[in-house]
Amino acid sequence: MIEFRCFRNDDPPRLADAWRSADLGPSAMQPMTSALLEAGVFSKPYFDREGLIVAIDDGRVVGFAHAAFGPNADHSAIDTTVGTTLLVVVVPHAEHERIGADLLDRCETYLQRRGAATLLGGGSTEMRSFYLGLYGGADLPGVLDSSPTMQSVFRRAGYAEAERIGVLRRPLTGFRPPVNRLQLAIRRATTLRVIDEPARRSWWEAATTTGIALRRYELRGTGESLLGTASFWDMQPLATAWGVSATGLMHVGIEGERRRQGLAHYLVAEALHDLAQEGVTLAETHVSETNSPAMQLFTKIGFEIADRGTLFRKS
Ligand SMILES: CC(C)(COP(=O)(O)OP(=O)(O)OC[C@H]1O[C@@H](n2cnc3c(N)ncnc32)[C@H](O)[C@@H]1OP(=O)(O)O)[C@@H](O)C(=O)NCCC(=O)NCCS
Structure with a gap:
């Protein structure tokens, strides 16, 4: 008989073992180890053993x-009104459908007990509580199309698509920023600053990016006014597992009144050139398919869709 219980301190090696056996697709870190789970999951200050449900069959x-939560409005603590089941991992088993369904059901019970009125499925830029660098790539992209077994667990439980997230990639070998009059004019009027390990802007950003090598590019105009920023991270350990040196573009933003002047194109292209010169060979970013400005910006820079993810919501 299959039993369910919450996480215990001696579980990590067996959870890593289950992860290695499950069919999670190419954007899940392999081979998974206890040390990687420690860094990306158990060490987080908001880790709650009650939210991690384990299925046991005959001692295995x-x-x-x-199940986990995202941040509150000012990113100073977690907000338990919206909860998500980040991952459902099941090894090949005669009863895998029932195990997946029961695990998800228990996650929902946990989330509701803690106060969640909205139930999501999968992680996202906002719900990035655990697994950054272990599942999904540059960010948490819901549940990827390349993890069809996990997607079907959510669909069978009545979850619907809330958002589609594009996983975009661009090879960087030999990358050159465009040279035209607009780009030259921006170069003359601005300065680009590179900040390694920038101070984290909030408790949530610090908690979710601990142990991750972050780099921020800042574009400044006259009088040092901030025009926009682009934040990248060294996509470890996934990139090493893929055999490439990859950078994850976590966020690019241009100040509202300065948009549509070519600044994001300039900023991202200069940053990618800088990273390519340091030996980075691949850039990845995730964009909601409803964010048409960002989709068009990245297409213009030469990014292409490599995978898609779904952020689920239970109605
Ligand atoms: C997305 C964003 C960074 C674009 O910045 P920007 O400086 O306005 O972009 P650029 O002027 O460099 O535009 C470059 C290309 O992007 C596309 N683009 C930018 N804004 C667009 C818009 N509102 N509608 C359609 N396409 C747009 C176009 O293809 C444009 O090329 P074109 O001007 O030759 O048509 C900006 O809108 C922003 O800060 N948005 C909020 C944060 C965000 O969503 N970030 C992306 C996800 S992390």
Whole structure:
């Protein structure tokens, strides 16, 4: 008989084992180890053992699912009114459908007990509580199309698509920023600053990016006014597992009144050139398919869709 219980301190090696056996697709870190789970999951200050449900069959871990919360409005603490089940991991098993369904059901019960009125499925830029660098790539992209087994667990439980997220990639070998009159004019009127390990802007950003090598590019205009920023991280350990040196573009933003003047194109292209010169060979970013300005910006820079993810919501 399959039993379900919450996480115990001696579980990590067996959870890593289950992860290695499950069919999670190419954007899940492999081979998973206890040390990687420690860094990306158990060490987080908001880790709650009650939210990580483990399925046991005859003493063997045959699956686990992890429910979590995102940040409150000022990113100073977690907000338990919206909860998500980040992952449902099931090893090949005669009863895999039932194990997945029961794990998800128990995650929902946990989230509701803590006060969640909205139930999501999968992580996102906002719900980036755990697994950054272990599942999904540059960010958490919901549940990827390349993890069809996990997607079907959510669909069978009545979850619907809330958002589609594009995983965009661009090879950087030999990358050159465009040279035209607009770009030259921006170069003359602005300065580009590179800040390694920038101070984190909030408790949430610090908690979710601990142990991650962050780099921020700042574009400044006359009088040092900030025009926009682009934040990248060294996509470890996934990039090493893929055999490339990859950078994840986490966010690019241009000040409202300065948009549509070519600044984001300039900023991202200069940053990618700088990274390419340091030996980075691949850039990845995730964009909601409803964010048409960002989609068009990245297409113009030469990014192409490599995968898609779905952020689910239970109605
Ligand atoms: C997305 C964003 C960074 C674009 O910045 P920007 O400086 O206005 O972009 P640029 O002027 O460099 O535009 C470059 C290209 O992007 C596309 N683009 C930018 N804004 C667009 C818009 N509102 N509608 C359609 N396409 C747009 C166009 O293809 C444009 O090329 P074109 O001017 O030759 O048509 C900006 O809108 C922003 O800060 N948005 C909020 C944050 C965000 O969504 N970030 C992206 C996800 S992390």
